[in-house]
Amino acid sequence: MARFWLCAGCTVLFLAFLNLHLRFSGSSVLREFIFQISWRSEEILYQLDVGWPKHSEYFTGATFCVAVDSLNGLLYIAQITSLNVFICIPVFIGSFGHTIKKYNSLGDLVQVLGTPGKKGTGLNPLQFDNPAELYVEDTGDIYIVDGDGGLNNRLIKLSQDFMMLWLHGENGTGPAKFNIPHSVTVDSSGRVWVADRGNKRIQVFDKDTGVWLGAWNNCFTEEGPSSVRFTPDGKYLIVAQLNLSRLLFVAAPPVGSIGYCSVISSIQLADQVLPHLLDVSGKTGAIYVAEIGAKQVQKYVPLKS
Numbered sequence: 374m375a376r377f378w379l380c381a382g383c384t385v386l387f388l389a390f391l392n393l394h395l396r397f398s399g400s401s402v403l404r405e406f407i408f409q410i411s412w413r414s415e416e417i418l419y420q421l422d423v424g425w426p427k428h429s430e431y432f433t434g435a436t437f438c439v440a441v442d443s444l445n446g447l448l449y450i451a452q453i454t455s456l457n458v459f460i461c462i463p464v465f466i467g468s469f470g471h472t473i474k475k476y477n478s479l480g481d482l483v484q485v486l487g488t489p490g491k492k493g494t495g496l497n498p499l500q501f502d503n504p505a506e507l508y509v510e511d512t513g514d515i516y517i518v519d520g521d522g523g524l525n526n527r528l529i530k531l532s533q534d535f536m537m538l539w540l541h542g543e544n545g546t547g548p549a550k551f552n553i554p555h556s557v558t559v560d561s562s563g564r565v566w567v568a569d570r571g572n573k574r575i576q577v578f579d580k581d582t583g584v585w586l587g588a589w590n591n592c593f594t595e596e597g598p599s600s601v602r603f604t605p606d607g608k609y610l611i612v613a614q615l616n617l618s619r620l621l622f623v624a625a626p627p628v629g630s631i632g633y634c635s636v637i638s639s640i641q642l643a644d645q646v647l648p649h650l651l652d653v654s655g656k657t658g659a660i661y662v663a664e665i666g667a668k669q670v671q672k673y674v675p676l677k678s
Contacts (some may be wrong), residue, residue, distance in 0.1 A: 418609070418622055418671040419660060420636045429645055431640045432669045436649075438506070439663040439670050443655035445478075450663065471501045473517065490672055494524055497535065501525065505555045505601075506650060514538070514580075516565060519555035526551035532585065534567040546572055549585040553656060556600040556650060561607045568612070569578035573597035575612070577631055586629030593624060600650045605658050610639060613662065620648060620662070620673075640673065 390674040431450075466591035488497055493500030502523030508516045513533025520526040527542035528551065541549045552571030559565050564586060565578040574590035575598055578590035592612075601615035603625065612621040642648060647666030653659070660673040 387600060397404060402657050413635065418676060420676055422659070424464050425672040426670070433628065435665045435668050436663045436670050438533075438650045438666045439457065439661045441652045441654045441659075441661060448661060448670075452668075470637045471503065473504055473507060473521075475628065484535070484608060492524060496540070498534075499529075499537070505553075506557060508559060509558045510559055510580075516557045516559065518551075518557045518567060520551065520554055522553060526552055526554060527558065528565070528578070530565075530580070541578070541583065541585075548588070548606040549576065549578070551576075553597075556598070558601050558610075560603050560610075560625065564601075564602050566610065568598035568601045570597040570599055570615075575601060575634070589623075589631070589634035592621065592634035592636055600648065600652055602653045602660075604653060605655050609653065611660060613651050614647060614648050615665075618642040618644060618646040618666070620651075620660075643667070 384395065384616065387493060392511070394404070412419050414596045425481065432452065434452040434506040436450055436452045440449040441447075462578040467492060472485055472489050474486075475482050475484035487493075487501045487504075488498070492502035494502070496544060501517075501519045501523040502525045502631045503519055505516050505521035510516075515531040515533070517529045517531065518527070519649055525542065526544040527540060529540050529542070530538040532538055539571075541551070543550045544552060546552065547584070550572075551569050554567050556568035557565065557571040559580055563580045565580045567576045567578070569576050569588075572590075573593040573596065575593075576588045578587040593614075596614045596617050598612045599615040600611075602611050603609065604611065604622075606626055610623045610625055612623060613619075619642060620640040621636050624633045624635045624637050631673075640666070642662075645666045648662045649665040651660055653660045658675045662673070664671060
């Protein structure tokens with residue numbers, strides 16, 4: 374027994390030393406080593422709600438997007454039907470597409486951004502090419518990632534009256550450049566997190582100025598992130614990886630620091646489920662995952678402590 378505790382103590386000291394060395398040396402090899410160890414000892418934070426949904430027959434096509442209205446207790450699901458029409462989604466392609474459309478709570482169309490059926494790069498008027506996702510803050514400000522394999526690779530911030538506040542819009546691998554920006558979210562500290570899928574990283578910006586704050590790439594050596602959302606308490610960033618059919622729970626960094634990506638937990642889905650985009654309930658913390666391969670949405674709920 375004494376030998377066991379001695380070995381355990383040495384292991385803890387060794388890992389502590391590696392963490393300190395990592396912080397000051399920036400070694401990518403050590404970073405990967407620590408990352409692998411953190412996965413082996415990961416926590417279990419969420420479990421599948423096997424009783425949801427009650428009416429799965431409503432899923433009639435490839436579900437690729439989901440949005441939670443926590444205030445009114447509503448869930449909006451986007452799916453591609455046999456008519457190739459998107460249901461309950463503000464982003465369209467095809468003959469109606471390359472636009473972002475705003476609807477009121479009654480389903481009435483109240484605003485169209487972009488030119489229906491025409492892709493473009495223009496800023497005045499604003500045009501899109503396969504916009505992937507948007508995120509709306511409580512203030513009404515809108516963040517758009519435009520470029521799901523199209524002409525554009527842009528992150529755009531608009532005011533609630535659709536005036537452009539700032540833009541990052543260049544294809545590339547350097548800071549504030551993108552290769553298929555696929556998802557965007559904002560944390561409570563005023564940082565904008567973008568899933569830069571093609572570059573296998575997450576980039577971070579200041580929400581007020583648009584200044585680049587840093588990037589995470591050490592968690593995404595196998596595949597880039599396709600969706601990003603924070604848990605309601607702000608402790609974890611939830612990341613979907615499409616082709617790996619995996620969800621990651623990453624520790625959110627403190628204010629004033631980006632640091633390195635540290636995986637706390639993960640959920641391995643079945644092969645070819647393909648989690649495309651996800652959203653989180655601000656009230657319950659439940660995660661809703663749009664699975665484009667399985668043609669369904671699944672719900673994960675926090676484990677009770």
